[in-house]
Amino acid sequence: MDAYTAAIDIQGLTKTFHVGFWRKKVQVLKGVDLQVFAGETFGLLGPNGAGKTTTIKTLVGLVRPDQGEVLIMGQSPNNTRNRMQMGYLPELPSVYAYLTAHEFLQLCGSFFNLSPRLIRQRIPQLLDRVQLSESAARKQIRTYSKGMVQRLGFAQALINDPQLLLLDEPMSGLDPLGRHEVKELVLELKREGRTILFNSHVLSDVEAICDRVGIMVDGKIVLTGKMQQLLRPMDHLYHMQIHKLDKLGHTNLKRLSLRCVEHKPGMVEATFNNLEKALKALAVARQSGGELIELKTHYRSLENLFVDEVNKARTQAGDE
Ligand SMILES: Nc1ncnc2c1ncn2[C@@H]1O[C@H](COP(=O)(O)OP(=O)(O)O)[C@@H](O)[C@H]1O
Ligand SMILES: [Mg+2]
Structure with a gap:
């Protein structure tokens, strides 16, 4: 990948789901364009149901778009070499309740063909990173709190030491302390030069972490920009x-x-x-x-900007 290739390049993405008994068509993505560059931390914001999770799922090949193009480091999302460099934290991480965190992470490592020795080396480092204790990691996952499952989800997203991280609501389900720790973790991963795309409802966290943000409303990106420019001093x-x-x-x-x-x-x-x-x-x-x-x-906070943009996009959609 050269410096000018976007780590993520999405153009004209559309997706329609068929829902309910009558298979009613619902267009969820209506032409999404989005670029995330190498080394950047990009925050995807939007109200519930805007299509953020669906967009992220197209990047890991879990949703096939109807139209449009998705490229990861210049390649299709199904390219195996790229997949090896990606980490994904789903919105609701599903884990095997009867495995211990140790066993679960070993399993995840084996999906990436990592050697058992390397996996054994990485697990304690990862547990330390996400602040899950060694003794908790020896217990079955069904005994964990929501926050512990979220930490384990984070650990599995990092098992292959990925260059590109896709984090779907990484702060959700965490108490304020947990949120603070996850924020610190994301900042640390950012300092290590990884490319991060994440979405979150916690706008103050997004404001503190991201280089750029995109606001998504009803299946379209209505605004993207650098954080400093969006919250520029002119608005002071x-x-x-x-x-x-x-x-x-x-x-x-x-x-x-x-x-x-x-x-x-x-x-x-x-x-x-x-x-x-x-x-x-x-x-x-x-x-x-x-x-x-x-x-x-x-100064205008990200929250003010977010509310203004969502209202503006919805008023325009209503006028059309
Ligand atoms: N597999 C699916 N089948 C039917 N509808 C879906 C499916 N996945 C998502 N949707 C619908 O698509 C819309 C966007 O969902 P989602 O991408 O999860 O939004 P967000 O993550 O921004 O909250 C929602 O209305 C949701 O109900
Ligand atoms: Mg979502």
């Missing part, structure tokens, strides 16, 4: 609270700010889109007796 807003302001001061502040609200007589909150303007307005307000109570900055 500065809010200032001033009290003891006279009438003239209020009028001046109104003129200088994007928005100016008088909460109580003499007490106003003004919003600016750059710090210089905010400081200039503060100097003017002081001349009218105003005193600064608070100056805080606020």
